[in-house]
Amino acid sequence: MQSNEHIPLLRVQDLEISFFTYVGEVKAVRKISYDLYPGEVMGIVGESGSGKSVSSYGVMGILPNPGKIVGGRILFDGRDITHLPEKELLKIRGKDISMIFQDPMTSLNPVFTVGNQINEVLIKHTSLTNKERLDRIIELFELVGITQPEKRIQQYPHEFSGGMRQRVMIAMALACNPKLLIADEPTTALDVTIQAQIIALLKELKDKIDMSVIFITHDLGVVADVCDKVAVMYGGSLIEKGNIDDIFYEPKHPYTWGLLRSVPKINADEHERLIPIEGNPVDLINPPKGCAFAPRCEHCMKVCMTKRPPVYAVNKEHEVDCWLTVKEVYEKEKNQ
Amino acid sequence: MITNKNENLLEITGLKKYFSVKAGFAKTSYVKAVDDVSLTIRKGETLGLVGESGCGKTTFGRTLLRLYEPTEGKIIYDGVDITKVDMLSYRKKMQIIFQDPYASLDPRMTIGDIIGEPLDIHKLYSSKVQRQARIYELLKTVGLNEEHADRFPHEFSGGQRQRIGIARALAVNPEFIVCDEPISALDVSIQAQVVNMLEDLQKEKGFTYLFIAHDLSVVKHISNRIGVMYLGHLVELSNSNELYKNPMHPYTQTLLSAIPIADPKESRIKERKILTGDIPSPLDSPSGCTFQTRCPYATEICTKKAPEFREHKKGHLVACHNLK
Numbered sequence: 208m209q210s211n212e213h214i215p216l217l218r219v220q221d222l223e224i225s226f227f228t229y230v231g232e233v234k235a236v237r238k239i240s241y242d243l244y245p246g247e248v249m250g251i252v253g254e255s256g257s258g259k260s261v262s263s264y265g266v267m268g269i270l271p272n273p274g275k276i277v278g279g280r281i282l283f284d285g286r287d288i289t290h291l292p293e294k295e296l297l298k299i300r301g302k303d304i305s306m307i308f309q310d311p312m313t314s315l316n317p318v319f320t321v322g323n324q325i326n327e328v329l330i331k332h333t334s335l336t337n338k339e340r341l342d343r344i345i346e347l348f349e350l351v352g353i354t355q356p357e358k359r360i361q362q363y364p365h366e367f368s369g370g371m372r373q374r375v376m377i378a379m380a381l382a383c384n385p386k387l388l389i390a391d392e393p394t395t396a397l398d399v400t401i402q403a404q405i406i407a408l409l410k411e412l413k414d415k416i417d418m419s420v421i422f423i424t425h426d427l428g429v430v431a432d433v434c435d436k437v438a439v440m441y442g443g444s445l446i447e448k449g450n451i452d453d454i455f456y457e458p459k460h461p462y463t464w465g466l467l468r469s470v471p472k473i474n475a476d477e478h479e480r481l482i483p484i485e486g487n488p489v490d491l492i493n494p495p496k497g498c499a500f501a502p503r504c505e506h507c508m509k510v511c512m513t514k515r516p517p518v519y520a521v522n523k524e525h526e527v528d529c530w531l532t533v534k535e536v537y538e539k540e541k542n543q
Numbered sequence: 544m545i546t547n548k549n550e551n552l553l554e555i556t557g558l559k560k561y562f563s564v565k566a567g568f569a570k571t572s573y574v575k576a577v578d579d580v581s582l583t584i585r586k587g588e589t590l591g592l593v594g595e596s597g598c599g600k601t602t603f604g605r606t607l608l609r610l611y612e613p614t615e616g617k618i619i620y621d622g623v624d625i626t627k628v629d630m631l632s633y634r635k636k637m638q639i640i641f642q643d644p645y646a647s648l649d650p651r652m653t654i655g656d657i658i659g660e661p662l663d664i665h666k667l668y669s670s671k672v673q674r675q676a677r678i679y680e681l682l683k684t685v686g687l688n689e690e691h692a693d694r695f696p697h698e699f700s701g702g703q704r705q706r707i708g709i710a711r712a713l714a715v716n717p718e719f720i721v722c723d724e725p726i727s728a729l730d731v732s733i734q735a736q737v738v739n740m741l742e743d744l745q746k747e748k749g750f751t752y753l754f755i756a757h758d759l760s761v762v763k764h765i766s767n768r769i770g771v772m773y774l775g776h777l778v779e780l781s782n783s784n785e786l787y788k789n790p791m792h793p794y795t796q797t798l799l800s801a802i803p804i805a806d807p808k809e810s811r812i813k814e815r816k817i818l819t820g821d822i823p824s825p826l827d828s829p830s831g832c833t834f835q836t837r838c839p840y841a842t843e844i845c846t847k848k849a850p851e852f853r854e855h856k857k858g859h860l861v862a863c864h865n866l867k
Contacts, residue, residue, distance in 0.1 A: 327661060399798060399801045400801050402803075403801035404817055406803070407815070425730065451807045466731060470731060480742075
């Protein structure tokens with residue numbers, strides 16, 4: 208880990224993203240902040256609709272309409288990229304920051320060969336000659352473990368299996384040696400054995416090419432496997448973040464407790480009943496006034512319903528947004 | 544419970560389901576989705592079925608209910624071969640919960656009508672009042688309210704929709720339910736709710752489940768016995784603890800080692816077996832043992848002869864040449 212370096216590669220400060228739909232403003236991301244240092248792998252976990260993907264689309268500058276960044280800023284390599292014009296963003300996107308998507312079936316263009324699609328990235332961002340580009344593509348294919356690269360680059364996406372397509376996506380993302388790779392549920396659509404292949408590949412590549420990775424997933428097992436630190440999102444807020452051991456062994460937020468308890472233990476001998484989180488996910492059009500998790504929280508206090516919780520720093524890296532951490536409030540509520 | 548001494552609810556022998564595919568002019572080839580699968584499902588147990596996509600686990604579940612007509616083989620339900628009979632009366636006993644809670648509910652029907660439809664088909668009520676009462680009762684069983692009966696599917700979240708799907712399956716008081724990946728479309732925190740509900744219902748009503756999933760940790764949690772499928776074949780079958788402690792088939796071993804564990808310390812020390820390559824196309828599955836193309840231990844015999852599915856330990860069946 209190189210987390211000791213003091214300048215974060217990516218700093219997200221109080222980022223707010225809303226979707227302006229005809230039924231009203233959907234506050235998909237509500238004031239989230241995090242730092243990512245060079246060489247780190249950060250996992251963002253959360254349920255569907257928690258804002259985990261949208262927040263990174265914001266970083267990439269590819270928010271789908273009618274989404275807008277309504278507050279906060281994004282600093283990449285010390286530079287504010289929050290409201291950069293499209294022209295400037297194009298220079299960064301695909302070169303310094305690149306992304307792999309969840310569904311390799313739909314994120315490749317079916318009417319161009321895969322080699323052609325990677326070539327496009329290289330034409331855009333580098334001044335290599337034809338021959339050099341071809342060599343680079345073959346090198347990339349070898350890097351991501353696609354056999355017979357000379358033959359494969361001339362094939363179309365439908366000739367590849369799901370796992371292989373995801374490898375092509377990774378090759379494309381790595382084409383310009385990005386500083387930051389955002390992986391949006393890269394293994395969710397794949398089978399377990401293929402998932403294991405892709406995860407092993409990503410881990411290996413991360414060490415080979417010195418890059419930072421944001422790994423978005425809902426699978427805690429995958430997080431435990433690949434990440435150095437974790438951010439847990441719920442209802443558009445980042446409710447807890449910290450390094451991986453802190454989150455898994457000393458979680459402080461009731462939602463994180465719940466998440467960890469609700470996965471069945473594979474090596475349990477006795478049959479243990481699962482402990483679910485009761486209730487349903489939040490409605491982001493009318494989010495609760497206080498803590499987003501309050502309506503489902505078993506430790507919910509009065510203050511949780513009305514005021515957003517403060518950020519409490521457990522240690523230098525471990526931060527949690529929860530009223531339970533504020534001693535005075537907790538004591539007061541308990542005595543009532 | 545039913546006063547039948549026969550302990551096995553379902554006995555399946557040599558079940559095959561081939562789908563024909565046009566492969567050029569006047570030429571047909573077959574996708575062997577389920578190829579010669581034999582197993583028994585005991586009364587009151589949960590049999591888990593795992594495997595990667597395309598291994599035929601869903602086809603197997605659907606063929607059991609004759610939603611697909613079997614190509615060959617016997618399905619004996621409670622002593623009667625149901626491969627040739629009229630299924631209407633058996634639909635009351637055998638039900639299914641589908642994977643996708645978004646696609647499996649008709650968006651134009653109210654929840655009340657969706658749950659009421661099986662009641663209508665099987666004429667399970669004598670008056671409208673009784674029908675309504677039964678619908679309310681079912682909604683309560685799955686943790687929803689009476690007022691939900693007049694709403695439409697789009698007003699519900701994924702977890703709630705899956706509850707509706709379960710209520711529909713319960714409507715006819717079945718004995719046997721095929722749960723076809725009932726939780727894979729749901730969020731983690733909701734999955735546990737549904738798994739617990741399925742377990743409670745089983746305890747209360749004595750259901751027998753065939754639980755199909757690709758999430759091995761959930762399957763292990765809910766099942767008494769587990770079958771592992773690969774390319775249409777059953778490669779291993781055993782009681783669930785035994786399978787996790789002592790997997791014998793190389794495919795099961797890799798499948799188990801590929802599960803990500805939600806525990807960073809354990810995950811760091813865990814040794815992983817990573818399979819190379821992809822699952823072959825079921826259109827031309829390999830000769831001999833279907834797993835030979837990816838198996839690290841494959842020998843000459845594996846390419847020639849299909850291994851026999853036999854018992855290696857009490858109640859632990861495996862199809863592999865390399866086990867003595």
